[in-house]
Amino acid sequence: AQKVTQAQTEISVVEKEDVTLDCVYETRDTTYYLFWYKQPPSGELVFLIRRNSFDEQNEISGRYSWNFQKSTSSFNFTITASQVVDSAVYFCALSEANYGQNFVFGPGTRLSVLP
Amino acid sequence: EPEVTQTPSHQVTQMGQEVILRCVPISNHLYFYWYRQILGQKVEFLVSFYNNEISEKSEIFDDQFSVERPDGSNFTLKIRSTKLEDSAMYFCASIESSYNSPLHFGNGTRLTVT
Numbered sequence: 305a306q307k308v309t310q311a312q313t314e315i316s317v318v319e320k321e322d323v324t325l326d327c328v329y330e331t332r333d334t335t336y337y338l339f340w341y342k343q344p345p346s347g348e349l350v351f352l353i354r355r356n357s358f359d360e361q362n363e364i365s366g367r368y369s370w371n372f373q374k375s376t377s378s379f380n381f382t383i384t385a386s387q388v389v390d391s392a393v394y395f396c397a398l399s400e401a402n403y404g405q406n407f408v409f410g411p412g413t414r415l416s417v418l419p
Numbered sequence: 420e421p422e423v424t425q426t427p428s429h430q431v432t433q434m435g436q437e438v439i440l441r442c443v444p445i446s447n448h449l450y451f452y453w454y455r456q457i458l459g460q461k462v463e464f465l466v467s468f469y470n471n472e473i474s475e476k477s478e479i480f481d482d483q484f485s486v487e488r489p490d491g492s493n494f495t496l497k498i499r500s501t502k503l504e505d506s507a508m509y510f511c512a513s514i515e516s517s518y519n520s521p522l523h524f525g526n527g528t529r530l531t532v533t
């Protein structure tokens with residue numbers, strides 16, 4: 305069965321520090337997609353990035369970067385030079401090509417960036 | 420940019436009452452979802468809907484729940500007889516094609532059952 309684990313329940317950093325949010329997944333499928341979503345205090349769920357199982361290239365978007373490693377079934381998310389506006393709950397999610405249409409979310413990591 | 424819209428943003432109801440949560444997915448999207456998030460907890464899958472029928476549902480989605488796409492634009496979630504434990508944020512989402520598309524979420528409906 306598909307499963308997503310985010311071992312860090314809460315992280316606190318001081319502004320300008322770098323922070324990495326961990327995501328480990330389990331899947332029986334060979335074709336799958338991984339996602340990160342941000343849930344700010346206002347409550348909406350905001351899509352950040354998608355990565356497919358065939359593309360292990362790391363991605364950078366501004367202060368955000370993602371490290372996908374199939375060998376360790378991990379898809380970690382790093383925020384460089386964190387800002388107070390990065391404070392949110394971050395969810396990692398997985399969808400599989402061949403085992404249903406639902407997306408499974410990890411439990412989330414609450415990031416607090418202190419000024 | 421097109422977005423998923425949900426109404427109402429907050430619904431308060433008494434235990435045992437029926438509620439209908441409404442969603443308008445993005446117009447060219449084909450797959451529709453309802454997710455639930457109990458306060459401070461994880462985002463849980465309820466049901467997916469494609470081609471006018473349920474394609475998958477979770478154990479949470481029991482006989483008290485139903486979904487409908489009554490008119491080609493709205494997508495509704497009905498809870499027949501609400502329980503206290505149904506209090507949660509309910510998110511509607513849609514995707515354009517399949518498992519490789521990101522979910523586009525609405526802003527959610529906060530349901531409070533008293």
